[in-house]
Amino acid sequence: MESTENKVIISCAVTGSVHTPSMSPYLPLTPDEIATQAVDAAQAGAAILHLHARNPLDGSPTADPAVFDQFVPRIRAATDAVINITTGGSTRMTLEDRLAYPLKAQPEMCSLNMGSMNFSIHPAARKIHDWRHAWERPYIEGMEDLIFRNTFRDIKHILKVLGEDCGTRFEFECYDVGHLYNLAHFVDEGLIKGPLFIQAIFGILGGLGPDPENLYVMRSTADRLFGRKGYRFSVLGAGRHQMPLLTMGAVMGGHVRVGLEDSLYLGKGELATSCAEQVRKIRRILQELSLPVASPAEARAMLGLKGSDKVAF
Template identity: 75%
Template sequence: MKRKHDKVIITCAVTGGIHTPSMSPHLPLTPEQIEAQAVEAAEAGAAILHLHARDPADGRPTPDPAVFARFVPRIKAATDAVINITTGGTTRMSLAERLAYPLQARPEMCSLNMGSMNFSIHPVARRIGEWKHDWEKPYVEGMEDQIFRNSFKDIAHILRTLGQAHGTRFEFECYDVGHLYNLAHFVDEGLVQAPLFIQFIFGVLGGIGADPANLAHMRGVADHLFGRENYRFSVLGAGRHQMALATMSAVMGGNVRVGLEDSLFLSRGELAPSNAEQVRKIRRILEELSLEIATPREVRDMLGLKGAGAVGF
């Protein structure tokens, strides 16, 4: 059944907590750089901006609310895009650290990893010949022995303290089929209500592989668990899989996520000079497929968001 709204939502994940400064000179690190790239991505067509923070001194990921506060309100003032704050952070952050700024900001959206998992890019360290900062190499190599924790209790806590208490809705990040069943558990518990916005994530070491058949399988499982009319899905293809899987998602009636958090490249061997260039590329592809791009106002309606006027920043 065709929905009333079938425009494509573009999410841009601006910097993340996985890549490090030595991997690309274009990765935004300071509050000013994150702000500038986020605003440019919104102007290029991203209706949702997924945001992490970095220590401006050396680019390492940080959960510090004071750093977030240096760019999030400025992005809100400069664009109408939906601001989506991570609750994932990094594998090295505690739950309290990951929630410190979201609980203060009370945004329209937050990301929410739907389970504990191995999550790593440690093989990438072998390809880096020179590191800009002392923290980077042990950080990347150390991912081999790190687990991202989000227990059922952790997830329930986030859903209650952000969702129920403040009206924040979620980008449910599902890195494997089991994460869809975890989400279904919270629907059954009454902690999550439709419309759901589910991010299918492919190609992260520790999660489901970036095979087209896996996208079809995830879609089928989600249909079975939630009913197609009760959720919208988006696709994140990590690294070189970014554009191909995003295109496949759109053809299947889904939405797309791009950004330097997920891939540092624009095409094979070519570093993306900015987040906006990735947004422009996927937008060109979508428009060539005769698909329309959703505006922030339309996204707020599609996902049942509380509106920019109800946030804490």
Template identity: 55%
Template sequence: MKQKSVIVTCAITGSLHTPSMSPHLPITPDEIVMESVAAAQAGASIIHLHARDPQDGRPTANPDVFMQFLPRIKQQTNAVLNLTTGGAPGMSVDERLAAPERASPEMTSLNMGSINNGLFAGSRRIKNYKYDWERPFLESGKRGMFENSFASIEAIMKRMGQEHGARFEFECYDLGHIYNLAYMMDQKLYDGPLFLQFILGILGGVGGEIDHLLHMVRTAQRLFGSDVEWSVLAAGRYQIPMCTHNALLGGNVRVGLEDSLSIGPGQLASSNAEQVLKIRRILEELHFTIATPDEVRERLCLKGAHNVNF
């Protein structure tokens, strides 16, 4: 059986890291365009995108900000552009869908359950905050949760999947989230092929350990079949080791400054492309090939870049 090429996703900026954590975190539309294009040139076939307020870097759901970078990235790359529907903690579903519904992308993310997100634990390492909003934002995770109810999941599946023809990156932070997806499939809210993103190493979700990853992979294969497509996202220091393990299991990988700000122990990554190049080098030394955007479109049955609204 021919070995499948590895899909490399790069998550450019996210919504949970704050500007004080790294000077290399992309904030403005210009920075997001530059980082996205460089990551695609380095080998990422899927670019996962959030937006930030250009003035102070706080997460924003404003579709006008998304439209300042989406067309420019599309013009300069062939990469699949995957928009967040998670947004940031505290955003309503309507806020989270404002940009995806305007842009009608090929792919969006979809968080498959509510979680406690313990990024507040990292706030104590920040000595000086650049902006007043950062500390309260990080510490709010100690008191609240990131809500992704069954009603929210169903609404996103209908509004983005059924109405816009988008395919999903199903983000699973814990074992139960895989079963949530199986339930939604049983309700005929989505058909295949599936692309699961297992998220490990975040406080509030499953730990960044190979035993947990293997259990999630085998559970997904029992529920959805052995040909299910899956990837792994691992936070911080777990990023490269877990991506490497996952490729050896037959899966795909995700890197980017949304997931980890580092390139090595005690060393900040200078760019998203630096992380893409690192995992690409490791994969190619292990005799894997890297999937092209067009291969991704075929494998995931995407509607094509010509059918988006940007």
């Protein structure tokens, strides 16, 4: 395998639990739609596929393992991409709910939010006047009075039952500088060993804003805490900030994450018709910057993953 030193890992977050069906007709909701968009994104160049599940009847978020089982094995059979299962779920799910499928599937990778926080897009409800399903409006407006919970004990539990017991590694989702220090705490405690994969997230109400200066702050803070060679740094820009921040992150030596979970748009006023469209766009940008894209096998080597033959699906 050739050197991966300058190669960029493209992650794709296919559907998430924040956006609702009324926001875009292209948001994948059913197991068939999620599987199709995930496979297409992998074929377009995504090495990692980050997956949530939706109720096939109305598109609402679900943690039901039976729904995950309708698309995760299909994706694995159709692509070599790393399958990354959420442990974040949604703000309305318990920790037990959020871990139900990851513990069953024992994937190579899971997301892990590095702290409790306000997490909301409730202002988006003002822009929507025609809701497809009755659950959507109260779901979005209700975020104003909810938090996403991941206490130190919650994180410690996830690291034990998934990391230590199942060999799963993590996409450490850091929405603020304090989350990097939380991560450093667990490293110092010996509960996390490298290589670390840090997903720095910008533009979510409740977390760091999408200012370019904040990207530098997160990168430089991670350098101080972990050493430049002690971690891999990836960038997630929410909404309209997706491509500009990802481009900046790539120039700074980072990896990138796209997908309809993070942004419904391809450009200003233009809805993305698929996750693959966003993957192809960021790949073109990377190519213009002379930055080669990592394959799934290269991503596995860079992140120290256990391999797709050691999962339980």
